[in-house]
Amino acid sequence: MGKFLLDDCYVEIDGHDLSDHAFNIDTPSTRERVDVSGFNPTGAKEFLAGQKEDQVTVQFLQDFDTGSVHDILSSIFQNQATVGIKVRPTSAAVSAQNPELSGNVNLFEYNGLSGALSQRSEMTVTFLAADGDGLVWSDT
Amino acid sequence: MSRYLVTAPHPYREHKPGDTFEAELDLDVEQRAIRLGAIRLLERCTTGLRPGSWQLPHGWIASNPVSGREPGERSE
Numbered sequence: 472m473g474k475f476l477l478d479d480c481y482v483e484i485d486g487h488d489l490s491d492h493a494f495n496i497d498t499p500s501t502r503e504r505v506d507v508s509g510f511n512p513t514g515a516k517e518f519l520a521g522q523k524e525d526q527v528t529v530q531f532l533q534d535f536d537t538g539s540v541h542d543i544l545s546s547i548f549q550n551q552a553t554v555g556i557k558v559r560p561t562s563a564a565v566s567a568q569n570p571e572l573s574g575n576v577n578l579f580e581y582n583g584l585s586g587a588l589s590q591r592s593e594m595t596v597t598f599l600a601a602d603g604d605g606l607v608w609s610d611t
Numbered sequence: 612m613s614r615y616l617v618t619a620p621h622p623y624r625e626h627k628p629g630d631t632f633e634a635e636l637d638l639d640v641e642q643r644a645i646r647l648g649a650i651r652l653l654e655r656c657t658t659g660l661r662p663g664s665w666q667l668p669h670g671w672i673a674s675n676p677v678s679g680r681e682p683g684e685r686s687e
Contacts, residue, residue, distance in 0.1 A: 486644060488622035538619050538648040546643060554640075 472560070472568035481562040481571075482529055484543060484598075485554035490562060492540050494593075495530035498558060498572055500606070525606035526599050527556055527576065533584065533592040541583055544596055548581035553601045567610040574606035612656045613641075619649035 482493040503521030511517075534540040547554050558572045565571045576598035586592050600606050617623045617630050623644065626632045631653060636644070644650045 483625070486624040486640065487619065487647075487649060488625070491621065536620075539621075542647055546647065550643070552639065552643065 475560065477560070479561040479563075481557065481559040483555075483557040484529075485547060485552070485556075487538075487543050489529075489531065489540060489543070492531045492534055493529050494532065495595075496558060497528040498526075498606070499528075500525045523605055524600065525574065526597055527558060527572070527606065528595060528597045530593055530595045533594045540594075544578065545581060545583060548578045551577070553577055556598055556606070565609065565611060570608045570610045572606055572608050574604055575601040576606070577601045612658075613652060614654040614656060615650040616653050617649070618651050619647070623649045 477496075480490060480493065480496055481488070482490045482496065500523060502523050505519045505521040506516060507519050508516045531540050531544075536542070546552070553575050554577075556573060556576045559565065559569055561569050563569050578596060578598055581596065582594055584592065585594060612633055612635050614631060614633050615636075617626045617628050617632070620628055622628065624632070624634065633656070641650075641652070645652060
């Protein structure tokens with residue numbers, strides 16, 4: 472694939488393709504940093520990698536149309552639903568050059584309306600992995 | 612397996628608006644999508660054979676005397 476511009480990112484939430492309303496995405500995975508330091512002559516700390524937490528943060532242009540961003544996301548939040556998420560660098564099919572991050576997620580916060588005078592209505596949501604499978608990158 | 616029509620203005624599970632697709636959706640996923648107007652259930656497809664919708668090949672019973680039962684007949 473080589474270098475590319477993030478122009479055609481694919482964002483699917485609970486089956487709904489919301490790519491055309493998303494404009495910013497972040498997919499950090501972190502591991503707990505467990506301090507296992509003991510007495511030692513160098514004074515250096517020692518750590519082990521602990522449990523993993525996967526999340527996807529997406530910024531959307533808010534849309535209150537029926538079946539659009541607010542309808543979908545607020546429904547997930549209100550119903551405490553566990554839903555599937557899929558994210559790819561481009562909307563093309565999954566491949567080694569266009570891997571897909573997918574898994575089941577929950578939404579623990581929802582802020583439907585926030586913004587300033589005459590600015591476009593944007594909102595940010597963070598999806599957290601809902602089960603032990605976490606979010607996984609796949610190229611098939 | 613069921614058959615659905617995409618009624619949302621955006622693609623649903625990579626099926627374009629207006630497309631029909633077959634899938635085995637979890638009930639809560641299906642209900643959420645229908646409630647949001649993303650899909651419409653066209654047909655609930657259930658596996659199984661309707662009585663009288665099938666028959667054995669001609670001469671099959673004669674060449675398989677162990678069973679000796681008619682199509683659809685239950686065993687004792």
